[in-house]
Structure formats: C-alpha cells, structure tokens
Amino acid sequence: MSVGSLYQYFEDKDDLVDAVLLRLSRELSAAIDATLDAILDRDVETVTRGLLTAALDSMEAREGLYLELTRNWQRLHSLTGVNALERHMQDACRRYILRNHERLRVANLPAGLFVVINSTLFTVMRYLTLRDPPITRQELIDELSRMIAAHTQRAGNPG
Numbered sequence: 001m002s003v004g005s006l007y008q009y010f011e012d013k014d015d016l017v018d019a020v021l022l023r024l025s026r027e028l029s030a031a032i033d034a035t036l037d038a039i040l041d042r043d044v045e046t047v048t049r050g051l052l053t054a055a056l057d058s059m060e061a062r063e064g065l066y067l068e069l070t071r072n073w074q075r076l077h078s079l080t081g082v083n084a085l086e087r088h089m090q091d092a093c094r095r096y097i098l099r100n101h102e103r104l105r106v107a108n109l110p111a112g113l114f115v116v117i118n119s120t121l122f123t124v125m126r127y128l129t130l131r132d133p134p135i136t137r138q139e140l141i142d143e144l145s146r147m148i149a150a151h152t153q154r155a156g157n158p159g
Contacts, residue, residue, distance in 0.1 A: 020065065021081025029088040031058040036092055040099055045149035047096060052141045055124070082121065089117045104152050116148055 035054040039047050090113050097104060106112040127133050127140050135143075
C-alpha cells in the first residue's frame with residue numbers, strides 16, 4: 001500500500017501510530033485474557049509470570065512492528081494505546097482479586113493497582129527500549145513476578 005493510500009484512512013502519522021498502538025493493546029489484552037482464564041486460581045507470582053510471558057510472546061511475534069513502537073513509546077504524541085492497556089490490566093487484576101481476595105493484601109486497591117500496573121508496564125517498556133538490556137527476559141519476568149507477589153500477598157501466606 002502506498003503512503004498516499006494510507007492517508008485516505010488516517011489523518012496524519014500520529015493517527016496511524018495511534019491505530020497501530022490500539023491494535024497492539026487489543027492483541028495484548030486478548031493474550032492476557034486467554035492466559036488469565038487458564039491460571040485464574042493460581043498464586044500471584046505464577047499468574048504474573050504467565051501474564052508477562054504471554055504479553056512478551058505476543059509482542060515478539062510481530063517484532064518488527066510492535067517492538068519498534070514500544071522502543072519509541074516516549075516519543076509518541078498520544079498514549080491512547082498505553083492507556084487502553086492500563087485500563088484492561090486494571091480490569092484483569094480486579095477479576096483476579098475478586099476471585100482470590102482471601103490470599104491477598106491490598107490496603108488501597110486503586111493506588112495499589114496503579115503502582116503495580118504502571119511499574120510493570122513501564123519496566124517492560126524500558127526493558128524493550130534497550131538494544132542490549134543488562135538482564136535477560138527471564139530475569140525481568142522473575143523479578144517483576146517476585147516484586148508483585150511480595151507487594152500483594154498476605155503476611156504468612158505464600159501467594
């Protein structure tokens with residue numbers, strides 16, 4: 001498709017990028033939902049590992065497109081896709097919390113979700129922006145999973 005043809009559908013480059021980011025957000029959301037459905041009753045650390053693995057697998061499946069956009073997210077004029085993904089993650093976390101509330105400690109749910117979700121999103125984005133990251137993908141998943149489990153589990157409860 002020629003560049004001129006693209007602009008029949010999109011007002012400008014930013015509009016095109018927003019559309020691609022929204023598509024990425026929808027695809028990541030679908031991967032997250034499918035994974036969460038399969039592991040909803042598991043402990044926080046296992047669920048986090050599963051969700052991070054599914055999200056990274058989904059992004060790497062279209063490496064040329066999605067990873068390049070993610071590597072340059074801070075230069076984007078709009079965070080529509082990031083905001084949509086954040087909202088979806090809040091909904092997924094609430095679903096998990098409602099199902100597993102007895103094993104969790106979240107004193108202030110809105111604040112806790114904001115910090116956990118955005119810490120994870122931006123840590124993953126930062127990791128993906130690095131051409132030569134100082135840690136492996138598995139180390140990223142392991143550390144974020146342990147951090148989230150430690151932040152949310154009840155005292156004396158392993159997850």
